[in-house]
Amino acid sequence: MNLLKSIGQYFILLGKVFSLPEKRDVYFKQTINEFILLGINSIGIVAIISLFMGAVITLQTAYNTENPLYPAYLIGLGCRDSIILEFSSTMIALILAGKVGSSIASQIGTMRVTEQIDALEMMGVNTASYLVLPKLIATILFNPLLTLLSIILGIAGGWIAGTATGVITSSNFIYGIQYAFIPYYVFYSLIKTVVFAFIITTVSAYQGYFVDGGSLEVGKASTKAVVFSCVLILLFNVILTQLMLS
Amino acid sequence: MIKVKNISKSFNDQLRLDDVSVSFEPGITNLIIGRSGSGKTVLLKAIIGLLNIDSGEIWYDDIMFSGLNFESKKAIRKEIGMLFQGSALFDYMTVKDNVMFPLNMFTSLSKKEKLHRMNKCLDRVNIQDTDNLYPAELSGGMRKRVGIARAIALNPKYLFCDEPNSGLDPQTAILIDNLIKEITAEFNMTTIVNTHDMNSVMEIGEKVIFISEGKKQWEGTNRDILKSECTQLNDFVFASNLTKKLRP
Ligand SMILES: Nc1ncnc2c1ncn2[C@@H]1O[C@H](COP(=O)(O)OP(=O)(O)O)[C@@H](O)[C@H]1O
Numbered sequence A: 001m002n003l004l005k006s007i008g009q010y011f012i013l014l015g016k017v018f019s020l021p022e023k024r025d026v027y028f029k030q031t032i033n034e035f036i037l038l039g040i041n042s043i044g045i046v047a048i049i050s051l052f053m054g055a056v057i058t059l060q061t062a063y064n065t066e067n068p069l070y071p072a073y074l075i076g077l078g079c080r081d082s083i084i085l086e087f088s089s090t091m092i093a094l095i096l097a098g099k100v101g102s103s104i105a106s107q108i109g110t111m112r113v114t115e116q117i118d119a120l121e122m123m124g125v126n127t128a129s130y131l132v133l134p135k136l137i138a139t140i141l142f143n144p145l146l147t148l149l150s151i152i153l154g155i156a157g158g159w160i161a162g163t164a165t166g167v168i169t170s171s172n173f174i175y176g177i178q179y180a181f182i183p184y185y186v187f188y189s190l191i192k193t194v195v196f197a198f199i200i201t202t203v204s205a206y207q208g209y210f211v212d213g214g215s216l217e218v219g220k221a222s223t224k225a226v227v228f229s230c231v232l233i234l235l236f237n238v239i240l241t242q243l244m245l246s
Numbered sequence B: 001m002i003k004v005k006n007i008s009k010s011f012n013d014q015l016r017l018d019d020v021s022v023s024f025e026p027g028i029t030n031l032i033i034g035r036s037g038s039g040k041t042v043l044l045k046a047i048i049g050l051l052n053i054d055s056g057e058i059w060y061d062d063i064m065f066s067g068l069n070f071e072s073k074k075a076i077r078k079e080i081g082m083l084f085q086g087s088a089l090f091d092y093m094t095v096k097d098n099v100m101f102p103l104n105m106f107t108s109l110s111k112k113e114k115l116h117r118m119n120k121c122l123d124r125v126n127i128q129d130t131d132n133l134y135p136a137e138l139s140g141g142m143r144k145r146v147g148i149a150r151a152i153a154l155n156p157k158y159l160f161c162d163e164p165n166s167g168l169d170p171q172t173a174i175l176i177d178n179l180i181k182e183i184t185a186e187f188n189m190t191t192i193v194n195t196h197d198m199n200s201v202m203e204i205g206e207k208v209i210f211i212s213e214g215k216k217q218w219e220g221t222n223r224d225i226l227k228s229e230c231t232q233l234n235d236f237v238f239a240s241n242l243t244k245k246l247r248p
């Protein structure tokens, strides 16, 4: 019963988010701010995690396929495909759910409990749209760039680790990452990223928007935002994979 | 002039506003007083329409506000300024941007005109040289002042203040109270102030209504409040030893 009510509330909020902005230039400025806050500020963490995970994926693949019959370039291929198909979309989305989701929920939640949302509402601002739409636009446009960055750095990390430890030669690795390359996989990865960005932003905004109480509840909302976003990301990962790759 | 006619409001089957009727005049400070939890904030938010009432009518001059839809309410809300209990300044914006916000959002003034208006409002509340600070860097009293500056940015006909001096020292509190009173007279606004502070009542209570458990119990001015016959009001007014000495 409660779940149904929450789902209903979530969709009503979404409906308000997608109404026409009152003042384009105010929204535009806000969107630029969110690009910086939610996008640019995530580059660092995405870069570090991608480099290291790319390195580990390459080493793991190499150590698990030590077999003379198995051509070495397949290590590069394996590294490329795991990074494109799962790591740079799903894993990065889970990490962004933690970073971006909690920040959205706590920001909006704090605005709720300190009456800043009331203040906006009172002035006649459509708060759902004003608070959520710029974040949604920013994450939907920027997260695919983060995914591409993650793919590039992940593969670079694999190359660095593979050649530095000597498990694969540079030319084998580079041959491997070009071998039987399917561009559609990148498209699939980017589509997933867009859906995940939508989930992270709207679910977290919903959690923040309906906080009732004080700073304790803001903390709880921010935890819930991360948990629900992660579960939904994993669920939609299965659905999208079935839809797009089967 | 704001008129409230027989409004009631309950939350979860508990009556928090019980058949309240009152009118608020322009040019004077109208006070709603009562103990914590008596329903002052609920009444204020009901009058602005942040809470939907269960029954009754709310009139802004000759417009019945409570019967309007969301879009038509917006037009009236542009004439309302509100100072919230915790100031409710946008904490990711500087002082300057906080006051600019309603101007950017709801006017088509030029950049220069907006800056001029912003500076005028900040000057009016005696805020100088803090334009680029963030709310977190201001003292409580300064935050209230900026809150007032933001509330009057659009030159409102109606001004609402929820506990404007909660959390302030007595001297700063009186300054804020008097600022509200002066601005009200200067712009002939209809001003409603929520408070539980007897200092404010004596200082600026040109019209006072006392509510208890969501019911209006008494109405009058700060001159007759000490002589009232209402026992609940007397319990409220003469709660401290100091005020007990004032009892006629
Ligand atoms: N949104 C709400 N939901 C349920 N109860 C509420 C809500 N807002 C206020 N109340 C209750 O209404 C009563 C009056 O509250 P309020 O108007 O905030 O008091 P105060 O006079 O201190 O401003 C309190 O008992 C409060 O718990």
Ligand SMILES: [Mg+2]
Pocket: B040, B041, B085, B162, B163
């Ligand atoms: Mg209150």
